[in-house]
Amino acid sequence: MTAGIVTEQPFTADELADRLARVRGSMAASDVAFLIASDPNDIYYLTGARELGGLIQMALLVPASGAMAFVGRAVDAVAFVAHTGNDTVHPYRDHENAEAALGRAVSALGGADARIGYNGAVLSAATLGALRQALPRATWV
Secondary structure, eight states: OBOOOOSOOSSOHHHHHHHHHHHHHHHHHTTOSEEEEOSHHHHHHHHOOOSOOTTSOOEEEEESSSOOEEEEEHHHHHHHHHHHOBOOEEEEOTTSOHHHHHHHHHHHTTOTTSEEEEOTTTSOHHHHHHHHHHOTTOEEO
């Protein structure tokens, strides 16, 4: 489902669709069924979402097909929807565990048993460890 976009768009819909298609092509070539993009720059590249709190754990969940989803603080989820029109979000509150929220979102989107790609330069070892515990049947690449 999508909500209305209420901010100026930095990229055209065609440009974003092309970027997503290229990412999904790379995912397919690497046999990755699910991607966790946790760098705010990568989230911006794929969605145009900006003004997100980059120091707090957030992620764009990219399945091999279907809608992408955002996981982040509730205040960042509001900004994500405003900038992208995509209201597939899994917000968490500041007092909640970010890794647990991310694990629940991946499971809810069918990634619990998936081969999951992530950027090891961005996703901390602690976060990855918590995700491996939350999603023990997933394969991490």
